[in-house]
Amino acid sequence: MTLDLRASSIDLTRSICDIRSVSGDERVLADEIQAALAGYDHLHVVRDGDCIVARTELGRDRRVIIAGHIDTVPVNDNLPTVFETIDAVDYLTGRGTVDMKAGVAVQLKLAAELVDPAVDITWMWYDNEEVASERNGLGRLARNHPELFAGDFAVLGEPTAGGVEGGCNGTLRVDVTTRGRRAHSARPWAGANAIHAAADVLGALARYQPREVEVDGLVYRESLNAVMISGGVAKNVIPDECVVHVNYRFAPSRSGDEAVQHVREVFDGFDVTVADLAPGARPGLDTPIAREFVAAVGGPVGPKYGWTDVARFSAMGVPAVNYGPGDPIKAHADDERVALDEITACEAGLRAWLRP
Amino acid sequence: MTLDLRASSIDLTRSICDIRSVSGDERVLADEIQAALAGYDHLHVVRDGDCIVARTELGRDRRVIIAGHIDTVPVNDNLPTVFETIDAVDYLTGRGTVDMKAGVAVQLKLAAELVDPAVDITWMWYDNEEVASERNGLGRLARNHPELFAGDFAVLGEPTAGGVEGGCNGTLRVDVTTRGRRAHSARPWAGANAIHAAADVLGALARYQPREVEVDGLVYRESLNAVMISGGVAKNVIPDECVVHVNYRFAPSRSGDEAVQHVREVFDGFDVTVADLAPGARPGLDTPIAREFVAAVGGPVGPKYGWTDVARFSAMGVPAVNYGPGDPIKAHADDERVALDEITACEAGLRAWLRP
Numbered sequence: 001m002t003l004d005l006r007a008s009s010i011d012l013t014r015s016i017c018d019i020r021s022v023s024g025d026e027r028v029l030a031d032e033i034q035a036a037l038a039g040y041d042h043l044h045v046v047r048d049g050d051c052i053v054a055r056t057e058l059g060r061d062r063r064v065i066i067a068g069h070i071d072t073v074p075v076n077d078n079l080p081t082v083f084e085t086i087d088a089v090d091y092l093t094g095r096g097t098v099d100m101k102a103g104v105a106v107q108l109k110l111a112a113e114l115v116d117p118a119v120d121i122t123w124m125w126y127d128n129e130e131v132a133s134e135r136n137g138l139g140r141l142a143r144n145h146p147e148l149f150a151g152d153f154a155v156l157g158e159p160t161a162g163g164v165e166g167g168c169n170g171t172l173r174v175d176v177t178t179r180g181r182r183a184h185s186a187r188p189w190a191g192a193n194a195i196h197a198a199a200d201v202l203g204a205l206a207r208y209q210p211r212e213v214e215v216d217g218l219v220y221r222e223s224l225n226a227v228m229i230s231g232g233v234a235k236n237v238i239p240d241e242c243v244v245h246v247n248y249r250f251a252p253s254r255s256g257d258e259a260v261q262h263v264r265e266v267f268d269g270f271d272v273t274v275a276d277l278a279p280g281a282r283p284g285l286d287t288p289i290a291r292e293f294v295a296a297v298g299g300p301v302g303p304k305y306g307w308t309d310v311a312r313f314s315a316m317g318v319p320a321v322n323y324g325p326g327d328p329i330k331a332h333a334d335d336e337r338v339a340l341d342e343i344t345a346c347e348a349g350l351r352a353w354l355r356p
Numbered sequence: 357m358t359l360d361l362r363a364s365s366i367d368l369t370r371s372i373c374d375i376r377s378v379s380g381d382e383r384v385l386a387d388e389i390q391a392a393l394a395g396y397d398h399l400h401v402v403r404d405g406d407c408i409v410a411r412t413e414l415g416r417d418r419r420v421i422i423a424g425h426i427d428t429v430p431v432n433d434n435l436p437t438v439f440e441t442i443d444a445v446d447y448l449t450g451r452g453t454v455d456m457k458a459g460v461a462v463q464l465k466l467a468a469e470l471v472d473p474a475v476d477i478t479w480m481w482y483d484n485e486e487v488a489s490e491r492n493g494l495g496r497l498a499r500n501h502p503e504l505f506a507g508d509f510a511v512l513g514e515p516t517a518g519g520v521e522g523g524c525n526g527t528l529r530v531d532v533t534t535r536g537r538r539a540h541s542a543r544p545w546a547g548a549n550a551i552h553a554a555a556d557v558l559g560a561l562a563r564y565q566p567r568e569v570e571v572d573g574l575v576y577r578e579s580l581n582a583v584m585i586s587g588g589v590a591k592n593v594i595p596d597e598c599v600v601h602v603n604y605r606f607a608p609s610r611s612g613d614e615a616v617q618h619v620r621e622v623f624d625g626f627d628v629t630v631a632d633l634a635p636g637a638r639p640g641l642d643t644p645i646a647r648e649f650v651a652a653v654g655g656p657v658g659p660k661y662g663w664t665d666v667a668r669f670s671a672m673g674v675p676a677v678n679y680g681p682g683d684p685i686k687a688h689a690d691d692e693r694v695a696l697d698e699i700t701a702c703e704a705g706l707r708a709w710l711r712p
Contacts, residue, residue: 169542173591185603186525186662188579195582195600199562202555223544226551227591229598232584235529236603239583244551245591247541306542 003036005112009347013105017096018080023071026050026127042115050127051137056120063120068104068157069129072096073332093337098326102338103157106347117354138309153289154313159326162342165304166283166321172248172259173276176201176267183238191238195231198242213251216283218303220251252280281311284319297349359392361468365703369461373452374436379427382406382483398471406483407493412476419476424460424513425485428452429688449693454682458694459513462703473710509645510669515682518698521660522574522639522677528604528615529632532557532623539594547594551587554598569607572639574659576607608636637667640675653705
């Protein structure tokens with residue numbers, strides 16, 4: 001079978017979903033995409049591993065990047081796809097329909113169709129988004145081919161139920177560690193209890209009032225949460241160490257360094273070690289091309305709270321937003337399903353923005 | 357080799373230590389003890405597994421139980437024993453010298469020697485004290501032969517550096533659990549953080565003022581400590597459960613039920629589940645026979661903070677104390693060693709109490 005990029009975006013979504021491509025196993029789908037694009041002379045195709053880039057080179061004064069990942073989380077008895085109607089809404093149900101092959105299908109269809117778009121377009125379909133960051137295909141592409149990331153604006157087709165989600169919060173994880181001295185629990189006065197010493201760490205978390213921060217017109221909601229806690233060596237030993245693993249989600253107006261500084265202030269007097277830091281991305285909705293995009297696709301505009309690959313574009317100087325079909329609440333769900341209307345609406349929205 | 361119960365208590369300690377008897381592997385030593393006792397007609401011997409009981413049956417109006425365990429923690433290149441002199445103190449060094457074969461040697465020597473003691477004596481040497489409670493040989497003997505536990509007073513030869521340690525604290529372990537609701541940590545407001553909810557649990561522990569309680573003239577120091585804490589499901593998920601494992605050591609004047617009630621009050625409003633409960637033992641030093649014992653052996657009298665098998669005697673209605681040679685700080689240590697003077701002092705103390 002070869003993918004037919006002139007099929008409807010709904011049928012194309014189905015075809016793509018039925019080619020399994022769990023992270024690390026995208027080769028077959030990447031080959032299919034590459035083969036399908038070969039017939040379109042207006043696209044210059046570059047392949048890097050299982051990442052396919054297709055560019056128009058029309059000499060337009062502006063260039064946009066439109067990207068989507070082709071991998072999925074593991075299949076759980078939810079392929080091949082089926083069409084379902086639930087409460088009078090028509091859906092395509094199965095792994096990848098929401099996250100994010102419907103978005104990829106719309107992109108592929110428009111890549112083939114738009115031979116003379118209003119702006120130059122760099123289409124990117126990449127591997128390994130659903131796994132550890134170091135395996136991310138978009139990150140690898142940025143290392144191997146940074147020149148391909150030239151652009152004025154980027155759209156990532158992650159599911160947003162057809163709305164526009166601008167930028168994303170940054171995320172910082174730290175270990176807050178308290179220390180004590182071991183002793184037999186029959187004689188605790190000979191030791192010092194590190195778990196008791198963590199009372200003030202949890203107290204600071206429980207009392208913490210997170211900010212809401214407006215960035216480029218969107219309100220980002222911050223948060224500070226313990227996600228893990230562990231301490232203790234045995235049931236009859238006074239513990240000498242307790243580690244609270246804390247996640248700070250911070251507005252994109254705050255730098256990574258500022259986020260670390262803030263967390264150190266919250267836990268002043270405690271041992272704070274940075275475990276992981278990914279700065280956020282400003283929504284980038286204050287440029288003319290972004291305003292044209294929002295006007296063309298319509299729908300609600302809001303902030304993205306979770307960290308997504310838009311931050312990779314932002315870090316390379318390209319403002320980026322998330323825009324794609326599918327309710328994000330169904331991403332990774334066993335009953336993952338996309339409303340057919342959202343696929344065609346997204347197709348129409350992007351076409352309205354990109355057509356000459 | 358057969359044990360010679362007429363040897364000095366020091367030589368007998370050495371002989372017993374050099375017969376390895378790590379918990380679960382006491383058979384050879386139990387056989388040796390049984391064989392050595394066979395020549396003494398004033399003793400009626402009962403064997404239960406690797407537990408040996410030897411009783412005088414002289415029709416005295418009072419009976420005391422004197423007991424010791426014959427197992428040790430694992431050997432760590434510290435057998436056979438050696439004599440050492442450190443800072444002008446003579447020691448026998450090696451696994452089991454402190455915990456508690458010196459005590460067993462003194463007991464065996466006196467069992468053989470005292471053919472006409474002032475009181476009837478039930479000697480008990482038992483297996484599997486250093487491992488899980490359900491394997492404990494004294495517990496098994498109590499289930500199989502409760503009649504052997506008739507007595508007015510019991511002495512357990514655990515190392516006390518020659519002092520008398522009366523009774524023991526009880527110990528209660530509970531799980532204090534907080535619950536929340538999972539959510540992605542990018543949208544924590546959709547969930548409820550169970551680790552944050554544990555702030556008040558740790559706060560209560562940090563503020564807790566433990567009691568000091570006088571029981572039968574001895575002051576018991578209580579304590580309440582978190583020994584383990586765990587919570588969290590993944591680094592990007594708001595945790596829905598946090599469990600604090602708490603150990604309450606309580607004076608023997610408080611019953612197990614009262615201890616549970618007290619802990620429930622401390623953690624009022626939280627889910628408290630009892631994991632393990634072992635009531636303490638009153639020192640039992642207010643009876644005439646106990647006062648005679650203390651007067652005979654001399655030395656300091658204090659409370660025992662850790663739970664020991666004296667509580668098994670106490671639970672069967674027999675007041676019990678710990679009294680034996682060896683510094684408890686050296687129990688289980690790789691350089692385990694007993695001062696020779698403590699062995700002979702303990703022998704003299706028990707003889708002074710028991711002789712006609």
